[in-house]
Amino acid sequence: MRNSDQIWQLVDNHRPEFEALADRIWEIPEIAYTEYKSVAEHTGMLTGLGFRVKENLAGIPTAVMGEAGEGGPIIAILGEYDALPGLSQVAGIAEHKEVVAGGHGHGCGHNLLGSAAMLAATAIKDWLAATGTPGRVRYYGCPAEEGGAAKSFMVRAGEFDGVDIAITWHPAAMTRVDEAMSLANTRMDFQFTGRASHAAVAPHLGRSALDAVELMNVGVNYMREHMPADARIHYAMLDSGGIAPNVVQASAKVRYAVRSRDLRGMFALNERVKKVAEGAALMTETTVKMTVISAVSNKLGNTPLEAAMNDAMQRLGPVLFDDADRAFAADIQKTLSDEDIQSDYLRVGLPRRDDTPLCDFVVPFDAKGEPMIGSTDVADVSWVVPTVEARVATHAIGTPGHSWQIVAQGKSPAAHKGMVHAAKIMAATAVEALTDSSLIDRARADIRARTAATPYICPIPPEINPPLQPRPVI
Template structure:
């Protein structure tokens, strides 16, 4: 019964929300969860894959081994007071705008329920709660997958706080994050321009080159950049150092590497054109998600058993106040492709302040634009995820509204429901191992027997900035 842990889980999630921390710096959140899991009798191993704040917590013995993925990092620039329906900064610079205070704590809650289930039913089996750091930036799970944390795991389950109650389906993009640092020669821009070689010119030409490349990429490719060093604020000094950061995304790792090599060539071309040199500095990489329909069906059955969060009138009034801060109308085009009954969801989004039913979805192989480090886990072990309504309709993730709503009863109900659904899905897998066999067969088919190749080279260690 999740009620048994409601108070503890709420306390942990709210504490993490009050202490937002960035990727690989989640010292408070990680310690809070590790200490609690030790008290609960789990065997806790800190510093998973040299991530410092990543950890694993294991209970039980024998097979199957089910991993539950959690996160706990926050976002810079999202300072916001709780429960306030207008942008109003709090005393922290960061904020939990993606609900990871709920994500990690919900997965922890699922682990407790699974432990109780195995214990009460005298079943063999292992549950491994994974505290995964640096999701927003850092690729924590990619290091964990690369360094063998999931080597003995049979199935991984996860969830993400959202606005719908649904099984997550579809894939996500592979992504490579690269810094291009150009070195030139400074000189007086008026007096001796012929002596200068501009690193900023190289950055600009590289960006122009990539903007022409866009016409000749696949539809599932994306490139975006930010100039992180312009070379200074003085127009009369030829800039000797400038740097641009690129995210290069594609539908799978092979395509992503091929696209990255075209971008590298453009950088080299820009250096050649300007008489500068370029350093190509790999920062991090994420694999695409390998979905698993067998496990999606297991989660679907669990969801139907668990039902949806029981929101009351006070929750609805709270959600309505936040929905009112979002003026953009919703149309059918806003409804995710995989939703079975789109008109029903549209009506719910228009008329209700929050999602109050189970949104049925079709299995999907569509690649969503965007990337997650869950992708790397899904290349090592069959993986599936779900969403629960932790926020009302209106604003989406990474918004001040989500930070403000993060400690509400709605958020907590959504988190507790996610723990229940994951635990029920795990129960089916412990008692029906044939589902795991089927999930592994599907995994093999989808990966075509190809070994997982992490996009992050072996020598690159978890880090915060380049």
């Protein structure tokens, strides 16, 4: 039996329990740093399966690591389980219907992401024991990927020290090796403080913090013409100063996300945004306090690991969906625009197909499309550990990320099939590294070459700690 055949069988041996785990996490969507129920589910699984468990990684109570095996190289499998706000959705239907009004939902598929990652780690654990191969596998349960940068804090705390390679995946519309492109990203809060007054009787005595926020937003919008075309800046009002228009707002807060292709560009844009905030405060005679909430680096690829993962994908083939999967996916596509569907093909550089609503192929390794780039804290791991990521089909082609449609498909049979498929790809890639020491050597050489001129610097200032949230009272 080939190593790949053996590891794939070991994945299948645990399939039912991890499909059930994914569904349980879907039922308890928790946003950044509040994943207490989710981490308890993952910790319980790790303990029950015989992993050596370390909790409270980097001082984060919703982060966990389980290790198995002895000696040899250390393979990390990265998982996530945080949800998104405002995306509550009933599963299994192709219409927008909330479970809880205004509630949370797994709009990025992290219920699947963490479950497949632990499934892969479990199969590798079983393989190490069955073959007597020296080596250790670690499952990292990582919270707060959505804007919380937990992995960045974990890297800064040394939680990945000693790891030889890191492997992860993400639910997607297409099955492919990830392009390893992401934007460096800082999230900053700007708290403006002014002076309240009666807006009719004595408006001249007031100094409006809300005016300052609005002027800052205008100023940043004028910046957009004069920054790199692939940079991104977004903002959200956190506090508009109250609901009474006849009171000059003494306090207001806005959060900014600043993205750039690399850390150098991001830091430069950060300073420009800060200057705009200072200008807004000067114009309104208010004061401003700027606080970094989180930050992530841009992602580094690793050519040897990407080739190894592609080989595993090609040997395994595409996800095998059935007619029922395709029928539900077709219903989901009816809720999407033509542009939504086309964009997924543009992203991978392939001609559009209308004969299937699900990806029944593996995107060629050399396919080049139009990059549509977001940000991820996996990037910070990629600067200190050779890292590779798979994208595996779990939902209808064209489904926008962070949408109710993703949540609706999160417990579907198609999602389960993609999840298990991802576990097999990750596990086979890990076994290749454990049986071919030259792969790890080449992966290390690759990351050394990529970081030689620009060594890693954590983008989060040393005085900033994770924005931990209290454990809910039950």
